[in-house]
Amino acid sequence: xxxxxxxxxxxxxxILAETDNSKSAELLKLVEGAGRTFIGGAGRSxxxxxxxxxxxxxxxxxxxxxxxxxTPAIKAxxxxxxxxxxxxxxxxxxxVKKAKSVGAKxxxxxxxKSSPMADVADLTIQIGNDSSFPLxxxxxxxxxxxxxxxxxxxxxxxxLIFSKGLTEEGMRAIHANLE
Numbered sequence: 001x002x003x004x005x006x007x008x009x010x011x012x013x014x015i016l017a018e019t020d021n022s023k024s025a026e027l028l029k030l031v032e033g034a035g036r037t038f039i040g041g042a043g044r045s046x047x048x049x050x051x052x053x054x055x056x057x058x059x060x061x062x063x064x065x066x067x068x069x070x071t072p073a074i075k076a077x078x079x080x081x082x083x084x085x086x087x088x089x090x091x092x093x094x095x096v097k098k099a100k101s102v103g104a105k106x107x108x109x110x111x112x113k114s115s116p117m118a119d120v121a122d123l124t125i126q127i128g129n130d131s132s133f134p135l136x137x138x139x140x141x142x143x144x145x146x147x148x149x150x151x152x153x154x155x156x157x158x159x160l161i162f163s164k165g166l167t168e169e170g171m172r173a174i175h176a177n178l179e
Contacts, residue, residue, distance in 0.1 A: 007138050008147070015128040015148040023125040024156040027081075028163075030105055030123060031061060034079035038099075040066035041083035042091050044146045049083040051150060055157040058171040059164070066095055076103030084108065085145040087115025087124075096120060109153075111145045127152060 001009075031037055037056060041049035049065070056063045064071040066080070074080060080099040082092055087110035096117050099106050108121040111133055118124040127148050136144060160166070 004138055007136075011136060011139060011144055012148050012151055015132045015144060016151060018128045018132050019148070019152060020126070021152075021155075023123070024152070024159055026123055027107060027125060027156060028160055030079055030107060031056065031081075034105065035075070035077040036062045036064065036072070037079045037081060038064050038066050038071070038074055038104075039081045039083075040092065040095060042089045044142060045083040045085060045089075045149070048146050048150045048153065049081070052081070052083075052153040052157070055154070058174050059157065059160055059166055060174060074099055074102055074104050078102075078104040079107065080104050081107040081109065082117060083110075083149060084115075084117060085111050085142050087112040087117040089117075092117065109149055125152075 037053075039049045039053040039056075040046065053063045053065055078099075080095065082095065084092055087108055093116060096106060100120060105122040106117075106120065107123045107125065108115070108117040109125045109127065110118055111127055112118060113124065113126045113130065118126075127145060133144050161171075
């Protein structure tokens with residue numbers, strides 16, 4: 001293992017050890033109870049949110065990415081999940097307002113316990129804690145948050161797979177075949 005790989009893995013291990021993993025079950029309960037789930041983020045957080053959306057689709061859930069031309073209107077009973085390190089991404093705040101105004105539930109996954117998004121969320125999942133993200137040479141511009149969030153959400157999917165008894169074959173049958 002290279003020293004850079006060790007740096008990254010050690011940092012992610014440290015951040016995930018500081019994350020309240022009970023939030024994973026709370027997130028899955030909200031997804032299970034939602035009519036439909038809408039997911040989004042911006043920048044690298046958008047990429048992480050796409051990973052999670054894809055896995056939920058593979059698990060059989062009705063999921064849409066916000067901002068796509070085929071995304072339907074969000075309604076009461078639906079769930080909006082936003083990944084935002086700061087919890088205050090300006091381009092995402094209108095989605096928060098719209099979701100709350102129609103009676104949808106909101107989950108915010110962030111490195112901040114309190115933020116404009118977190119303060120109105122039905123569930124805030126803080127990745128790490130307020131001191132988990134110091135500047136780290138070799139892990140620039142938010143990569144600690146995005147990678148930690150990716151691992152947290154992938155572990156959440158693993159929990160879902162085990163709890164529902166999902167199989168690789170069953171999930172693969174739902175996987176995109178127009179690639």
